[in-house]
Amino acid sequence: MRTQRIAVIGGGAVGGALAAAAQDTGHEVVLCVRTPFEVLVLDTPDGRREVPVRVITDPAQAGPVDWVLVATKVQDVGGAGDWLSAFDAEGTPVVAVQNGVEHHDSLAPLLARSPVLPALLYGGAERVRAGHVRRHSAKLRLVVPAGTLGERLRAVLCDPEVTPTDDFRTETWRKMLTNLAANPISALTMRRLDVFADGEVMALAKAVVTEGVAVARAEGAELGTADADRAIEAFEVLAPGTGTSMLYDREAGLRTEHEHITGALVRAARRHGIPVPRNETLLTLLRALPENR
Numbered sequence: 157m158r159t160q161r162i163a164v165i166g167g168g169a170v171g172g173a174l175a176a177a178a179q180d181t182g183h184e185v186v187l188c189v190r191t192p193f194e195v196l197v198l199d200t201p202d203g204r205r206e207v208p209v210r211v212i213t214d215p216a217q218a219g220p221v222d223w224v225l226v227a228t229k230v231q232d233v234g235g236a237g238d239w240l241s242a243f244d245a246e247g248t249p250v251v252a253v254q255n256g257v258e259h260h261d262s263l264a265p266l267l268a269r270s271p272v273l274p275a276l277l278y279g280g281a282e283r284v285r286a287g288h289v290r291r292h293s294a295k296l297r298l299v300v301p302a303g304t305l306g307e308r309l310r311a312v313l314c315d316p317e318v319t320p321t322d323d324f325r326t327e328t329w330r331k332m333l334t335n336l337a338a339n340p341i342s343a344l345t346m347r348r349l350d351v352f353a354d355g356e357v358m359a360l361a362k363a364v365v366t367e368g369v370a371v372a373r374a375e376g377a378e379l380g381t382a383d384a385d386r387a388i389e390a391f392e393v394l395a396p397g398t399g400t401s402m403l404y405d406r407e408a409g410l411r412t413e414h415e416h417i418t419g420a421l422v423r424a425a426r427r428h429g430i431p432v433p434r435n436e437t438l439l440t441l442l443r444a445l446p447e448n449r
């Protein structure tokens with residue numbers, strides 16, 4: 157496979173980890189950042205190293221690329237409009253590596269020519285500070301819709317492994333189930349995933365996820381009670397000490413992505429007339445956090 161030119165928009169946890177992995181695979185990576193830094197530093201269980209990716213802050217410096225990976229929080233997609241416009245001029249495929257269920261809705265209005273490939277990331281990464289990222293998971297996996305673009309991405313990336321699926325709607329809601337419990341509960345308690353060792357917290361997580369299954373089904377996802385259990389088990393697969401992207405935001409004093417995770421669930425529940433009292437409560441509390449006011 158020929159070397160690909162890959163632009164990653166957002167040099168945080170996911171963007172930094174993906175940029176490093178693509179660079180290690182032999183691709184030419186440009187990291188498009190908002191807060192400038194000189195060198196990307198990556199921590200893995202094997203140690204700390206500098207990653208020789210090009211870091212830029214101005215869309216005019218980007219040049220043509222073969223792929224764009226968007227790794228901002230969902231609420232920051234609009235702010236990345238100038239980057240997207242620069243790549244859209246060439247019709248470059250845009251891979252939306254984000255949580256939630258709004259990959260197309262948030263990106264498509266900003267793009268006239270570029271196709272959008274939504275992608276779900278399994279694994280954990282943490283931004284320590286601008287330009288310094290910690291990868292918690294040895295293995296990262298991206299789930300994408302089956303089709304030409306998904307197959308092309310699979311041929312380009314080795315790490316993360318890319319898995320195309322025929323039922324992306326179901327897979328999106330499956331990932332959402334894990335995030336519905338893990339992200340708000342870790343952010344509200346300011347605890348890492350060890351918080352779920354507490355039986356009462358785990359019972360709450362199960363109730364939150366079970367509400368999520370009812371909404372997911374109404375949205376057309378093929379999920380049932382066994383999937384609620386598996387979503388919870390997903391916490392145990394993550395390395396000890398892993399937190400969540402929403403917790404890391406709180407630790408850094410930043411606004412959380414709640415409106416696009418719990419908020420998106422509550423909006424969908426209201427459309428279908430499904431009661432989701434635990435998720436409503438979590439949303440109220442998340443909105444009341446000092447970082448979100």
Ligand SMILES: NC(=O)C1=CN([C@@H]2O[C@H](COP(=O)(O)OP(=O)(O)OC[C@H]3O[C@@H](n4cnc5c(N)ncnc54)[C@H](OP(=O)(O)O)[C@@H]3O)[C@@H](O)[C@H]2O)C=CC1
Binds near residue numbers: 166190254277
């Ligand atoms: N962290 C994880 O383990 C996982 C995260 N996800 C999802 O991945 C997505 C990214 O999350 P994550 O990496 O954790 O988030 P981070 O907050 O760590 O990184 C987001 C980055 O986007 C940057 N950004 C925001 N606006 C712009 C802009 N206009 N131009 C350039 N860069 C910009 C931020 O820059 P600045 O430094 O200026 O704030 C920040 O570095 C989210 O949807 C999250 O839910 C999915 C699976 C796992």
Ligand SMILES: CC(C)(CO)C(=O)C(=O)O
Binds near residue numbers: 280334402
């Ligand atoms: C699955 C989990 C919790 C992994 O870090 C995640 O998606 C996130 O942090 O947003």
